[in-house]
Amino acid sequence: MNVPPVGGLPPSCYYIPSFITAAEEVHITYETQKLPEARWTVLSHRRLLSLPSVLTGPARDKLIDAPLPPFLDSIVARLKQGGYFKTSTHQSPNHVLINEYKSGEGIMPHEDGPAYNPITATVSLGSHTVLEIYKKNENGERQANPSWRIFQEPRSLLVTTGEMYVETLHGISETQTDENLNSETIANWDLVEHKDDYASGTVERSTRISLTLRDVTKVAKLGGALKFMAKRS
Numbered sequence: 001m002n003v004p005p006v007g008g009l010p011p012s013c014y015y016i017p018s019f020i021t022a023a024e025e026v027h028i029t030y031e032t033q034k035l036p037e038a039r040w041t042v043l044s045h046r047r048l049l050s051l052p053s054v055l056t057g058p059a060r061d062k063l064i065d066a067p068l069p070p071f072l073d074s075i076v077a078r079l080k081q082g083g084y085f086k087t088s089t090h091q092s093p094n095h096v097l098i099n100e101y102k103s104g105e106g107i108m109p110h111e112d113g114p115a116y117n118p119i120t121a122t123v124s125l126g127s128h129t130v131l132e133i134y135k136k137n138e139n140g141e142r143q144a145n146p147s148w149r150i151f152q153e154p155r156s157l158l159v160t161t162g163e164m165y166v167e168t169l170h171g172i173s174e175t176q177t178d179e180n181l182n183s184e185t186i187a188n189w190d191l192v193e194h195k196d197d198y199a200s201g202t203v204e205r206s207t208r209i210s211l212t213l214r215d216v217t218k219v220a221k222l223g224g225a226l227k228f229m230a231k232r233s
Ligand SMILES: O=C(O)CCC(=O)C(=O)O
Pocket: 097, 099, 107, 112, 122, 170, 210, 212
């Protein structure tokens, strides 16, 4: 990695503003909106879509081998160039979860779990958000209040790995307005590129699409499964 980790957080978390250009943001947003309506899972507080597919198997931890869509090529190439996936099984992300949040929507605190290599790369499109990071108590349960807040500008990249991936939970509050944004309350404030836009400390959210790229450890070849079925018939 050629950038230092965000200070004050468990190791390691990287924040890179302007990871993609405004033109790429428009293009990728357009491509996500062209994906068939039926592929989206609509929840009460966001909608989501997995590419190339949802994970399968009894433990929901297996990916059927298939490429990521070409509209992610530049992001994947940049993540590999940046060395973010150099320790992962396939040295590259092979799965993306697309989440779309309207203003006021969020995601419950959770862990990303063992199906993936412990590296999560998230690119934000359309709006900022504030990711809240929770520690676990001695019983492994989530603490009631977040310990840290991370600000993610549109077009930024956030990578979490190592202890940060394994030992903490993350979530996004269901709010229309993020408040109290400043160097005391936001762990990566010194790395925020457009601080002037957020100088009042209060920012309204708009629709945000996040691309969460990860490397699923177990990959099954569909060809192998089909050949096996053909032999039996
Ligand atoms: O939308 C985000 O930035 C967070 C998504 C997330 O936590 C997840 O997909 O597991």
